[in-house]
Amino acid sequence: MNISIRTLHEDDYVQWLLLWQAYLEFYQTKLADEVTQQTWRRLTGRPDMQALGAFDEAGHLAGFAHIVIHPNTWNLTDCCYLEDLFTDPAFRRQGVARRLIEAVYAAAGERGCNRVYWVTAPENHTAQGLYNRLARQTGMLQYRKDLV
Template identity: 40%
Template sequence: MSSIEIRPVSAADQAVWRPLWQAYLKFYDTELPDAIYQSTWQRLLDPTETTNAALAWRDGKAVGLVHFIYHRSNWSIQNSCYLQDLFVAAELRGAGVGRRLIEHVYATAADAGCSKVHWLTHETNATAIQLYERIAERPGFIQFRQAL
């Protein structure tokens, strides 16, 4: 496999970022209005925001994305990092791209002084869970939520 490069998104990347995020949302049977795409993209580019993104590139083509957010925690003096979205193009799943994206978040969060990286996945996402169990701990918490 050609080498994979991971780099933060830049303003020039919107045209390749959006289809990857759309594919991620489709994987989870979700659609979002255009206003959310536009707002999210602006936040990702705004250096005063705590939300970040990186793309995985192979042979000049974007093949994966990760979104992550720094936030305060009442359990630590340092910030935490929430890995919110992770997606790899279907043809490259199992080739190490997801792991590289997560490792990028680990390194970036450590450089930013975060004490931990955490994320969720759906219980049916067996392929991703296999990776996650190799590179992180599974603390056993169950998510509850209520839309407002």
């Protein structure tokens, strides 16, 4: 399969929205429409956030990766948080997620980032199989207190 990766642009919104909704359903969550709209505006309009899309030969959005670039206390350069990664179920196990992660590595490298990191659900064993080949699992646990 011939997949191309590029930054998402305003005219990709409709395809992105369909995959975004499928991603939220996968994680059994819902967001208010204004959060989704603001997320899209941030991904396409801020220098510290970016959305990468994987497209097939016909121009169908097969998957996306959202990244956030931020400073950190353990290095002099920024790091890259891979916040969201999703592949359309019709394109799974065809290398789309791998290509997206590799594109994230390249984008982070171009920005001079010192690392790329992400989290996943403990029960997402399929994704972990790929992640274990592309990165090192740190063993850290995420704790969270929602303030809003």
